[in-house]
Amino acid sequence: MSPLIQKQELIQLSQLEELHTTGAGYDILRYIGLPEILGAESHTLLYFMGRNLARKFQIEQLEDIYYLFEKFGWGKLELVKEKKREMTFHLLADAVVRRLSSTSFQAEFRMEAGFLAEALHQLKDTECECIEEINKKIHQVEFSVVSAK
Template identity: 65%
Template sequence: MAQKKESLSVSQLDELHTAGAGYDVLRYISLPEILGKESNTLLYFMGRNLARKLDIKAIEDIYYIFDKLGWGNLELIKEKRKELVFHLMADAVVQRLNASFETEFRLEAGFLAEAIQMINERECECVEAINHKIHQIEFTVIYTE
């Protein structure tokens, strides 16, 4: 018998408390080792799956979630007919980019793709580009339909 899918309200994230270092160790050291060569692809789909678990109704919910999860401050920079461009900046992003281990933003890209798809009801994918000079991540959400 299948279980009923239950969404978490965005406000339930207020119940989470963490300093962040444990998360970073799991995310950037343990998970890539366990996931192997497919790590980036699996993290992207983990992000998409996470978005499906939350009751996301508006773009402001996405901003709140990024901030609450310690991913950084997300901002919509450009809106075109077939794509949206977001920038992610924060002290946490700077620290991740300056870390001695390899960092990536595939989980966030997958989450953003699914969240935008849920809000706009249009299929989409997301790619990210890292600007190391200004410690900024650019996410481009591309509508695929």
Template identity: 45%
Template sequence: MKESTKLTTSNISSLVGAGAGFDLMRYYTLPDFLGKDAPYLLYYMGKNMARQTEIHSFEELYEFFQYMGWGDLTLVKEKKKEMNFILTGHIIEKRLNQKLFEIDFRLECGFLAEIIHNLTENTYECFEEKNKKENLVEIKALKG
């Protein structure tokens, strides 16, 4: 990627998604290379990706998640020091119910934490909780 090229919803919409290949890299190959630090490093890879992304509103953020194949992100509750999101959709259901890998959403959490920081000028840390029964992921963004 050229240094001056930022990721936007406009320019990523032209990319071809290959979900299975991405999941194999993310849940099989990367943990093999990164070892026990994989979740930690994936979180910071998400933050780094967000630093290379131009998102100016929560609506653009939701659209970006869809283009990336990360699912449908929705803000469901906002408090003074906390935002609660859910991540849903066919992709999330498939990832939660597959039997090949132990999955996480650390990359998405890191990305979300950094974008919320950019949009609100406050530091946030994000944590996910998988809800296989309802086929969704709850993501809490806590103000630091």
């Protein structure tokens, strides 16, 4: 069978323990390398890159999403409000504060938004979309995820 046709295996959460990094290299790729390669469509492509990344993991509960956000170095994700079709999360961490305070690059959270939308799609078994709102004054990112049902 061709490698392109093979079914991809899910990455076990425990496998992430094998990865160790400081994060600066990641930030350079994320904020300098990828936007140069992706061009004007980088925000949209990063969102779908996040969705695709979430599909690689077996996410069975909300705590798995929290764990992955922290393991990826994205920050501490916290559910702050839940309605029938909408969930609101805050992303908190010293790393988020530093990203939002940077004058060297424009921080964005599209990949995180895409990842969260797809991860919740897996949990709820319904289509989900996510938008993020950045409040630089209080160094906080808010994600609003809306589901189809």
